[in-house]
Amino acid sequence: MATGRTHRPATRSRGIPEATVARLPLYLRALTALSERSVPTVSSEELAAAAGVNSAKLRKDFSYLGSYGTRGVGYDVEYLVYQISRELGLTQDWPVVIVGIGNLGAALANYGGFASRGFRVAALIDADPAMAGKPVAGIPVQHTDELEKIIKDNGVSIGVIATPAGAAQPVCDRLVAAGVTSILNFAPTVLSVPDGVDVRKVDLSIELQILAFHEQRKAGEEAAGTESAAAAAVARNDSAEQGPDGDVPAVMPA
Amino acid sequence: MATGRTHRPATRSRGIPEATVARLPLYLRALTALSERSVPTVSSEELAAAAGVNSAKLRKDFSYLGSYGTRGVGYDVEYLVYQISRELGLTQDWPVVIVGIGNLGAALANYGGFASRGFRVAALIDADPAMAGKPVAGIPVQHTDELEKIIKDNGVSIGVIATPAGAAQPVCDRLVAAGVTSILNFAPTVLSVPDGVDVRKVDLSIELQILAFHEQRKAGEEAAGTESAAAAAVARNDSAEQGPDGDVPAVMPA
């Protein structure tokens, strides 16, 4: 995915490729697991296996951050955790609001991975007055009327939209007007936002459709008898590359 | 996202680029909306805007499917809906099982986008005996013990994992052993699977972390005063490219 800052005119050396940024969270998760097991150092080979990528890619990714490894040894786990966290901006606290507290919104509110990594659910917002005051994941749901006030009072810059498709754009507009500049959209719609606002999209049915495409292809191959090369290809497979999101939802500058 | 069939040695002409495949569902959604409004034809420019991509990309994507447009006019909406559906394998019925019926699993079960596009929730499975028999989205939850039987009886080839991280790999192994060859994984873990099995991954916290990265960068730019070029870049932005998932979770052959 091209994505993001395509339009940026040769910014300073600080330019970390988007594809690399998308993998940093994966590395971070693997490193955190190692850290919890008190593993002091790790080689690119080992860490790559844990993260589901190949080691050359991992080393190149890290090379954009700086030279944090030791030749002949590997990487210091704790140090790398810190460096990646800092690069991702996780050493600071990001208040987040979730709009739309249905099953999905509730799942997000309960999701532990949030709090553990710099994110704090500042508020839950829903349009249904019957929800108001009800606690979800220990946080009382507030009515949409309060949206602007909540954003401003908490200095929220990241919003999560988990509403039905129809409500997404209006909610998005209000979030942006109130000062939100990054949006994670779970509603199956294309949002339009002004320049300077990032949107990332997570779409369940799209993922399934992509799987169906590959599934269909597999079936076709079988039927087509032994198309020699194809069959062999499926058999031989070395580095079990687990696409994290290599091409996951793209960020878009505007 | 590299992804998928990287290892495949020059398969037949049928090779549609992975990035294109990832966008087909987007086009399909936009087209379906047009179809519901009884719009008969659409130009690449209009459709591209609706899908949040640029028109050159869209035309190139369609060119891999064949020549379905009419010069000087555009594309026939109904015809294109059919062609894309067929290409994605959505003209057939895909039974799907969802394992792990917490908030997220319930959200998935209730998600309308499933049924509407060739997918049928064949069963909901959870390890909690207390859940057994309870209907979610009108479908009774079954216990994990039944997993193998369910897969086989229903000819399921696509499984969705919405369990906690710890349970994901064992569940995955059982799904695969029972015959599932495509997995959509919502648990924050790297799954290992044998060759020939595709895994796609959706990870909420990763998306948020990527947003945080860009958010941090924005803040930094402001602080750095007017770094001329950067500021200008944010201002000038033409085609509001909404990355669908250009690089969304990558498929991995195994």
Added chain:
DNA sequence: CCCTGTGAATACCTTCACAGCG
């Protein structure tokens, strides 16, 4: 004359392979 389809140019990502540090 408008809009598709596509070669050619460009940008981006991944992988290879190895120099060189610890």
Added chain:
DNA sequence: CGCTGTGAAGGTATTCACAGGG
């Protein structure tokens, strides 16, 4: 001697720009 860091090579994806059909 092992493992990082990185030039260079190879692939893939995006964008440009225009030929040519309806």
